[in-house]
Every structure is written in structure tokens, then in C-alpha cells.
Amino acid sequence: xxxLKNRSSQCLWTSTICILLLSMSSMxxxxxxxxxxxxLTKTLLYFEAQRSGKLPxxxxxxxxxxxxxxxxxxxHVDLTGGYYDAGDNMKFGFPLAFTTTMLAxxxxxxASQLKAHKEHKNVLAALKWATDYLIKAHPESNILYGQVGxxxxxxxxxxxxxxxxxxxxxxxxxxQHPGADLAGETAAAMAAASxxxxxxxxxxxxxxxxxxxxxxxxxxAHPGVYQSSISNAGGFYASSGYExxxxxxxxxxxxxxKKQIYxxxxxxxxxxxxxxxxFAWDDKFVGAQVLMAKLALEGKVKINKKMEEYxxxxxxxxxxxxxxxxxxxxxxxxxxxxxxxxxxxxxTTAASFVLSAYSKxxxxxxxxxxxxxxxxxxSDLRNLARAQVDYILGSNPKNMxxxxxxxxxxxxRPHHRGASIVSIKKNRTAVECNAGFNDWYHSPAxxxxxxxxxxxxxxxxxxxxxxxxxDFQHSEPVPATVAPFVGVLAAFA
Numbered sequence: 292x293x294x295l296k297n298r299s300s301q302c303l304w305t306s307t308i309c310i311l312l313l314s315m316s317s318m319x320x321x322x323x324x325x326x327x328x329x330x331l332t333k334t335l336l337y338f339e340a341q342r343s344g345k346l347p348x349x350x351x352x353x354x355x356x357x358x359x360x361x362x363x364x365x366x367h368v369d370l371t372g373g374y375y376d377a378g379d380n381m382k383f384g385f386p387l388a389f390t391t392t393m394l395a396x397x398x399x400x401x402a403s404q405l406k407a408h409k410e411h412k413n414v415l416a417a418l419k420w421a422t423d424y425l426i427k428a429h430p431e432s433n434i435l436y437g438q439v440g441x442x443x444x445x446x447x448x449x450x451x452x453x454x455x456x457x458x459x460x461x462x463x464x465x466x467q468h469p470g471a472d473l474a475g476e477t478a479a480a481m482a483a484a485s486x487x488x489x490x491x492x493x494x495x496x497x498x499x500x501x502x503x504x505x506x507x508x509x510x511x512a513h514p515g516v517y518q519s520s521i522s523n524a525g526g527f528y529a530s531s532g533y534e535x536x537x538x539x540x541x542x543x544x545x546x547x548x549k550k551q552i553y554x555x556x557x558x559x560x561x562x563x564x565x566x567x568x569x570f571a572w573d574d575k576f577v578g579a580q581v582l583m584a585k586l587a588l589e590g591k592v593k594i595n596k597k598m599e600e601y602x603x604x605x606x607x608x609x610x611x612x613x614x615x616x617x618x619x620x621x622x623x624x625x626x627x628x629x630x631x632x633x634x635x636x637x638x639t640t641a642a643s644f645v646l647s648a649y650s651k652x653x654x655x656x657x658x659x660x661x662x663x664x665x666x667x668x669x670s671d672l673r674n675l676a677r678a679q680v681d682y683i684l685g686s687n688p689k690n691m692x693x694x695x696x697x698x699x700x701x702x703x704r705p706h707h708r709g710a711s712i713v714s715i716k717k718n719r720t721a722v723e724c725n726a727g728f729n730d731w732y733h734s735p736a737x738x739x740x741x742x743x744x745x746x747x748x749x750x751x752x753x754x755x756x757x758x759x760x761x762d763f764q765h766s767e768p769v770p771a772t773v774a775p776f777v778g779v780l781a782a783f784a
Contacts, residue, residue: 328408330684330697330744331780334773335410337695337744338394338417340709341770343382343452344372344424354714354740358452359459362439363427366461370439373424377769378707380452381445384428384437385517385528388476389572390770391421392543393644395483396578397778400648402487404781414777415487422484422499425477432505437473437517438462442527449708449727453715456724462521470517471510475536476575478506482543500547507540511556531573534562538579546582557583558597566607566618569630570641572771580605581645588656609649610662612642613675617663625688625754628679633764636693636749637772639679644775646676647782677783683746683776688754695768696743703737704760706767710742711760732760746772 339352343359362382363370374390376383398405398414405411428436444457464470481503489496516533518525538560545553557579564576583601586592610616612628620642621629630638650672653659660667685692685700692698695705704711712722712731717739722731738760745768750756759766 327784333744341374382439386572391480393774398487401781448724468520469513472530472533473517474510478540535575539575542582615662615664634748640776695745706763
């Protein structure tokens, strides 16, 4: 490790070159080689492990079974399907919609690479499992179901989804109980997904756009944050505002329809977000800024002051990630972009996707970025994103892959109910609420089921990771971390 420490002390973290040097140092310490294609395949298996509802005949993750087949029955609607959130058995619509949008963006942006690695159909299957559920959740123009399950009672039990006995209430927003953020993000998801499906299933893409338009109008007409209407979500995925979701939805609707009305919404917005510090399920300003910057770089629409503002904000975020901005993102001594203490990798993978996509846009436009600390070329962005991928897959001080099931040294105890309890296929005896905690949650043994392709929350700011099921701040995987990583891996596979 002395070589690694010496090199990091010389860098002082002022350029992407230092990050890459450090990544190479980790590689010489025996870290895993870059099997990006293998990692890409495994991310899509993770989504199968998160499925709720009646599993299809081509389900590849065979330790899972059918579950939550009566979701929505309390409201007389079919809300079966979709994905469980993180390591619990909840269906939270707000982060699920962001996951869907990012999975769709990955599919659209990296379509050729995904096809080359024969994973494009699996990406569309993962995407459709989400959008089929979101369509069900939007039975009328101004009604959107945004949660299934009671978060408090769910978290008080440690049960396989196949055994669930906890309450499964359905929560919705409507004209009297609005949530512009939830409706806006779901509109973005539907619009982005329509682009992914358009070349293969025009009728389905048309249906998605119809839902996206209705949801966007619903969001604009009924402002407010969704936890005011779905208070149970507030303790788990509270939203900080709805302006970013409205911009994000408008940007995706414009990209999908090319209609000026959506560009007008973006040009007339009073808040473009400024320079953000993260891109994540609760803050989509960077995403909207990047989509507007893409338009500016392509020169296909009239460039105005507002578009230049979006572009500038997007590029300042990138500059900060590349250590050439005025408010640089922290980088750990091992070379990981480190944003926040709780589940940091969700921010790292989203930022890495932005770097990968923007690298493409810069290259196509033969352009570069001017930062406070110098300029950035397309190759600089790509190299920084690759360094993050390498760190996550094992080129780090612990020589540990933070993707479950990848390499020979990976987390064996992710905080995940289904993975941590013996498969129902092996033992059909129901695991009761408290017994799950006693027999499985607190067990020091590795999880009996490998949650292949999951990304745990990741190491702390000192590159430390303890692989403890009880440390949910670092060991709990979430779908919103993996969705952008699909696109990043495709870019390098």
C-alpha cells in the first residue's frame, strides 16, 4: 500500500490524471481486471431479483418466487408487478420512476453498445417490467398510485417477499391530493421509455407518450410535494421540491416528441437549478441541464440565453467532478467520487453516467468544456467515468468489487431481505416477521442467495467497507444505483 499512499500524496487531487494514476496503482495491487461486459450482464440479473408480482417463465434468477399478487386490491386496482425498493419489500413510486428514467436513458444513449453485447433485449425487458407497472399505477389522467405497502410495518419485519404478511395499502395522488414531483418524474420515465421502445414496439411507445403527456399536465396543474399527500413516504423518500421534476419531464417530452411546447416550458422556467452538487432520485436538475446542453451542442434548435445557462450549469457540475471546478466534489484517497455518507455509490454511478453521455455529446460536436481550473476534452470525461467503474469493480484500496457476484471478493452480506433468507424454492416453510431478524438478519453467515449485479451503498469517505448486513447505510443496494450503471458499463463494454 505504500506505493498507493505515496502517489496519492503527490497528486493533491487536482486533475483527472491523478485519479487515473491512482486507479492504475490499485490495478497493480491485484485488483480485478476490467470485465465490463460481464458486469453489464449481471446488472440486468439484479433487476430480475427485484421483481414483484407473478414472475415470467423466462425468469433467470431462480431463487425468487411469485409475491405480492394482491397489490392494489384494497383500492380495486391491479398494482401487481414493478420492483421492490432496495432491501425491503416496499414499492416506492418516486425512486422507482427515477430508476425507470435512468434505465431508459441508458437504453437510448447506449443502444448500439447494448446490442453489440446482446443485452439490449434484456434491458428492454427490465424497463418494461417497470413501465407496465407504472401504466397500471396511472388508471386516470389525474390519478397516480405512488406507493404500495406501509413503510413502517414493512421495516419492522425481516421477511422474504414470498412470505409477506405485512399490510399492503395503496397510496395515491390526485387533484385533491397532488404531488407534482411524483407525477413529473413518472412523466419523465414514460417519455424516456417511449424513446427506448419506439423502434421495436410503436404501439407501446405511443401508449407511454400518452401517459407521459397526461402526467405532465397533471403535475403542472397541481403543484406540491408528494409526501404532503402520501405522508408514509416522507420518512423514506421525501422530496425536496418539484421544479426539477417538471424540467426533467419537459426535457424528455421534448426529446421524445420534438414539440416546441415542451421547449417553451424549459425556456420559460424561472429556476434552472444553478450548479448542483448531486444528480439523484431527489434532484434531477443536472439531468435536465444535460439534455438541454445536448440540444445546444447539436445546434438543432435556436440557442438562447436560457439554453446557454442550462449548458453552463451542466458543465460546471462536470468540472467539479473532474476537480477543475470552483466547488470540487470530494475524492477519496482511493479515487472514488464521494458525495454523501448514505449510499454514496448512487451518486457516483449517476455522475458517471453524465460523464459518459456528455463525453459522447462533446465528441460529436468536436467541442470541449472550459472550467475554472482548465479545459476538459471528451476523453477526459470518459477517463474519469472509467476510473469510477474500475474502482467500483475492484480497483480500490480494498481490492473489493462493490458489485455483488462480480469477481472473487465482493460483499457477501448485503442488506436485503430476499437474498439474506433461504430461498422459498429450497424451504417453503414461512419465515415469520421476528424469526427473520433472529435467524437471518443477525446471522454472521453470508447471504444464502447471491444478489448478482447489485451495487451496495459502497465504502465510506476513507475507502472503508465492513460488509455487515446491519450497516444499511453502506450495505443496502438500491435499483437507482444500478440503472445508470447499466449505461456506463455499456459505454465501456
